[in-house]
Amino acid sequence: MHRLQKLILGRLIFGVLTLFIISAFMFIGIEILPGDLAQQILGQSATPSTVAAFRAELGLDQPPHIRYIDWLGGVLQGDFGNSLASGRAVADLLSTRLYNTIFLATYAAVIAIPVALTLGLLTALWRHTVFDRGMNLGALAAVSMPEFFVAYVLILFLSIRFGWFPTLARIDAAEGLGDALYRTFLPALTLVLVVVAHMMRMTRAAIINVLASPYIEMAQLKGVPWWRIIVLHALPNALAPIINVMALNLAYLIVGVVVVEVVFSYPGLGQLLVDAVTSRDFPVVQAVGLFFATVYITLNVLADIISLISNPRLRHGR
Template structure:
């Protein structure tokens, strides 16, 4: 148990260091963007006095390194400052948006994870069959297609031609759970198509790699049914790479939804990021990027811990 805690502690410490480096990159890359923030807020007709007053109010008269540490200390307490456009708290603006993004990601994950693992096991059992070849072609097509392209295809057929689901995922607090599922089905399906394809191929590769192991051959020689070989012998030893794939795809579901939310006008954090970039609302841009980075690092840490717990060789490296 102590070895596991030390390994987890090392992963957590490394994740915090990486997040600190990413915070530096985010802050100073925004600082390097051309243009004057105060000028962008007040417009071209603003006087020098007004510009100077706004710069002082926003802290722009301080050195960049001082503003970075002020921003970092605020971020540690989830205080990302105020929006330049609306003047509201950034945390309040993106908090509700991030909750909606988590709902969309969970909606897609509940469908994608069991379907992908099941299909991966089935195509591994039917390796080199027609079903396996067709599945590989279809999944490779989905992986190679941009999310916005898949989204527009789904809108064309499911919304425009067949009228089954709305093309725009406009939601509000007064909706029932079933109405919410219906409104968000198309963006969730777009994410599912990409995630299932990737997870299925990785699950198939992990299972096929294990099928060549000596203990699998011994189980077959004993007359064990093929499904039992997969479920009782191959799948438990394939959990480590599968968990890694699931965690990375869950990270994608949360951090890679920007294009999907824009296509379906879904009011998530990705849409908030795009709106903030177009309006040069840099506090929201910085907060969204930092949240995306922290989420990705956290899920990678969860993948490492899951791999350690499911693989005895990692639990006992000696």
């Protein structure tokens, strides 16, 4: 087996093992929470026999490792159980909210990625200028502010004072794609401002590091046009760190939307997770947490694989 194939296979196996370990820790974390779940759902007025029957219905009378194996087996078959709050299948709840979260993440990514790459490239080419310093100052300010603060500032100015956009992102009431984009612009802009700052700074650092290489100086001495140096020599060799930071931020756009969705009352997975935690709906909490972990691990593994493939020494076996 080629060395590159072994490395890719190792990354895939490591990703699966990591996901398995996370699912176990997540189950253990819910298991050690204080209180009796059946008693809390039924209330203090429930009789012991009713509580015992309800515990048997939920499977809480079985040992934890048996319940974990049963839950994991159901997950592998696409069965996440039923919601304790609504009685609906958890898979149906996830499918309803998943589209909304993916829509918001895609909306933000389509704006953030080209803007971040362009600003990162320009700040690298015009480093130590007023433009570079201004962009770095703005990026540092955006990274330092928490998402909920950025969201409330946008609501204050763009929604309350100027009335340009709605305060609540009710995508379920949207009529057509244009209306959905309009209603979700503020949460998407919140994510864009946070993500662009990080990606821009990492892109700038990667480009500057490559531009300091001897082969770039040699290309300049040979009279190669500057745009060819950037496009054909600098960017391909700076792809690995840029891809890694893009994968991390794409994972954040899906996994880290919990606060943003709550602020804007956006009906996505983040809002579903908060509602499930409030009502102690543990099957939903486990399912959403496992989905977020799967997305995060998958994107990181893909970033590692793309970085390995983009390495000429590994690709050509030398």
